[in-house]
Amino acid sequence: TAKQRGKATFVRYVDGMGEPVLAHMQLGGELRRALDNDELRVVYQPIVRLGDGALVGVEALVRWHHPSRGAIGPAEFIPVAERTGLIVPLGRFVLRETCRQAAAWLTEHGPDALPEAALNVSARQLHDPDFVADVSAALAESGLPCERLVLEVTESAVLRGQQVSRTLYELSRLGVRLALDDFGTGESSLSLLRAFPAAIVKLDKSFVEGIEIDDGRPAAADARQAVARAVIQLARALGLSTVAEGVENAEQAAVLRELGYTTGQGYHLAEPMTAEAVSTLLASNEPVAASGR
Ligand code: C2E
Ligand code: MG
Ligand code: MG
Ligand code: MG
Numbered sequence: 001t002a003k004q005r006g007k008a009t010f011v012r013y014v015d016g017m018g019e020p021v022l023a024h025m026q027l028g029g030e031l032r033r034a035l036d037n038d039e040l041r042v043v044y045q046p047i048v049r050l051g052d053g054a055l056v057g058v059e060a061l062v063r064w065h066h067p068s069r070g071a072i073g074p075a076e077f078i079p080v081a082e083r084t085g086l087i088v089p090l091g092r093f094v095l096r097e098t099c100r101q102a103a104a105w106l107t108e109h110g111p112d113a114l115p116e117a118a119l120n121v122s123a124r125q126l127h128d129p130d131f132v133a134d135v136s137a138a139l140a141e142s143g144l145p146c147e148r149l150v151l152e153v154t155e156s157a158v159l160r161g162q163q164v165s166r167t168l169y170e171l172s173r174l175g176v177r178l179a180l181d182d183f184g185t186g187e188s189s190l191s192l193l194r195a196f197p198a199a200i201v202k203l204d205k206s207f208v209e210g211i212e213i214d215d216g217r218p219a220a221a222d223a224r225q226a227v228a229r230a231v232i233q234l235a236r237a238l239g240l241s242t243v244a245e246g247v248e249n250a251e252q253a254a255v256l257r258e259l260g261y262t263t264g265q266g267y268h269l270a271e272p273m274t275a276e277a278v279s280t281l282l283a284s285n286e287p288v289a290a291s292g293r
Helices: 002-017 020-036 074-084 087-109 123-127 131-142 161-174 189-195 218-238 250-259 275-284
Strands: 040-049 055-066 070-072 116-120 149-154 177-183 200-203 241-244
Touching: 020 055, 020 074, 020 087, 040 087, 040 116, 040 275, 055 074, 055 087, 055 275, 074 087, 087 116, 087 123, 087 131, 087 149, 087 275, 116 177, 123 131, 123 161, 131 149, 131 161, 161 177, 177 189, 189 218, 200 218, 218 241, 218 250
Parallel strands: 055 116, 116 149, 149 177, 177 200, 200 241
Antiparallel strands: 040 055, 055 070
């Protein structure tokens, strides 16, 4: 996959420099140039209804097509972007591009075509005093209705202080929805859920991994499923929607469905794809993932 290629490229590069810090500094400079030179692209991974494989949304994921190093995955350059502050213009690019694209899908395929478009927001962006105005402007410029936009934040990003709480409150007042990403991997998931104006929790893929293993010992299976089960019960009690991340095979989809998850995301259901590929799916009116069932 592009991600694996991206990783390999970067690792070779670090080895070549012999000095990861220096490599990061140079990558930071190149990232600045990449923003100006149109080397960043957004791909979209379908979010799928497990019952019938229908497309219920997409998550925007940024990609860097480096002119000489090839594809570099976000796991490599998002941390660099956060350290250098470049995440603010980068995030603004993803925000505007996703809103523009989602609005175009609605125009092209009608209001029922795509209920929601999600994108990732980092801690640094939540600290940016202009962030709420940026979101508001991206919605206004694109014409995307606010309730179609989902902003994904992680628990660790949300745990940082007064400015962030205020920003999250203002975002929910705008009418966009907030999702807690990678849920369960953070430090204080439970207390956070009560205080945070989230509408959606995304069960982290680490709790989906192995969930389908049947070694003939029901107690062991129960233990592997315990977090996924607890999260869905909690979400229901608090009136939140859920998305299970990292669904890699049909057996996992089946177990998640039994546990009560209605929605999933993962390579088994659909891989991240170009905007054009999403348009083709929307035009076909077919389920995204026959195997979601
Ligand atoms: P995330 O938000 O949790 O996004 C899901 C990641 O899991 C994506 O990796 C996706 O390609 C991958 N994935 C999807 N299905 C499966 C599966 O079945 N199995 C496994 N093992 N992985 C799966 P990706 O695109 O490499 O992104 C990694 C992370 O980088 C994202 O995690 C997100 O935290 C961050 N990221 C990506 N785009 C942006 C962005 O525009 N802004 C910010 N701030 N962060 C971003
Ligand atoms: Mg995400
Ligand atoms: Mg996630
Ligand atoms: Mg994740």
